[in-house]
Amino acid sequence: MSILRTENLSKVFISRKGIVKSENVVALDNVNIELNERELIGVVGASGSGKSTLAKTLVFLYKPTTGNIYFRDENITKYKSGKIKKYRKNIQMVFQDPYASLDPNHTVEWHVKRPLILIKYKGDINERINELLNMVTLNPPEYYRNKFPHQLSGGQRQRVYLARALAVEPSILIADEPVSMLDVSVRIGILNLLKNIRDMLDLSIIYITHDLNTVSMITDRIYVMHDGKIVEEGNTDSIIKNPMNSYTRELIEAAPNPYKRI
């Protein structure tokens, strides 16, 4: 059963050039994606292909130009602010840049505590913060709680952000290039974490990336995006092994391989 589904979703940005002249930039062009319960899907594409726009549209940071978004088979495209707030309790997003997504003026504890207060968490908030920090493998939690973001490494920041997103207890997590800013050695850790969290909390995850190597490690299905369109979709293994679309083939060719020399 699909938990999140888009139907001919389009997003057009209008960039003004002078008083009369304006140019339409089509960021998303009739995108149809479907996310099933407890599924980890990947959205792959080069930069500028509309991946991040898709992510931001799904969490209503952008309003879609045309098309519909269905959450648990309910059309939520026309939602206004109050309902959007309620919807966002079900969907959270991890940003690409962990150096920008944490407020430099606040501690780790604050970042995890705020969502807990906002969802009116019933139990012991203190306990819950420790639990969440443990979940994202920041051990021991006491050591990290009073740190400021600038005292942490990129991987640790991304974990803190993950804890913040998970504190809302969402059913969908959108990870917008969560590892692209991180060291290669740290990436595996974060990806494993994503996978473990999916298994532990029954989350559905949309993993957005330009990196085919990491996508094949963890995802069940992938969508390949090019110029705002979905050009290919299907089972990860079959697409990687046997790409139909020429663009997908190019992407796979371009993926770095330690045994290949230019």
Next chain:
Amino acid sequence: MNHDLFKNSTVNGVSFKFNKIIKPLKILLTNNKAKVGFIILAGMIIFGVLGQFFAPYNPNRYEFVRSMPPSYSHLLGTTVYGQDVFSQLFYGAAPTLLVGFSVGIIGTFISIFVGISAGFASERINNIVTGIINIFLIIPGVLLIMLFGSYFLGIHQSLGYLPTILILVITGWAFGARTFRSITLSIAKRDFILSSMLIGESRLGIIFRQIIRAIFPVIISNFFFTAMYGTMGLTFVEYLGVGNLLQVNWGTMLYWAINNEAYLTGLWWWILPPSFMISILMFSFILLNFGMDEIGNPSLRRFNSKKNKKGDLNEHPEN
């Protein structure tokens, strides 16, 4: 060590509040410019407070020999009306500072309110408020001061310095509002604000918990700037003659000195002291402003390697 400090703070709320005040002050005083500015300003405030109680003569008494040069009994001589200049300078410090600070505080509050609401509201409100700010920026301040000043002149006596402060706030808030608006606009697009919107924080919550914190150095700097405008403005208002000229402050002193052509008749002890004091006060504001700039903007900050070697590792410049 920093770690320990915060550990204590969660246990003891009072010491945490105390640290919150002391820490920025400590950082402020590591900057040499800010340190000098702070010392001058503190000296001025002490001078102003003492002046209210220990002025040697009544500043308004017209009873001495006229136009006396400085002597031991009249440290800065007397005016052409027979007033003691030092008493006037001493007594007039507090009102001058008071007007400066009130204009700084009220003006900054208005510009924070208008600027942030313009920068963080919907696009339509943003356009309207930006229009209002621009109108206030374009209107020449002198015209407004003359207009409001002459209107309030009739009811001045009973209101004290209130009309002057009001005039200066009206003419002085717009610049800060514009600054706050543009900073808020840029911060509102950052990921950590978007993230707070995603977890369901309300707009007011984001403003008070995050935006104010993020722009705090700019708020302080804007406060000094507006306070400077207030002090200068007081002088200006009094100089134009639209303030209450019976009040004793550095502005009225200058007004009377210039009106009686002290600079032509050689009464330098009448005209120089208030000018000098105002310049020094401005200087301290400017120094504090530069200092705050270096604190708020890490790229202007020079890392003091000497200090770090001394084992002062707990001082994180980013905080």
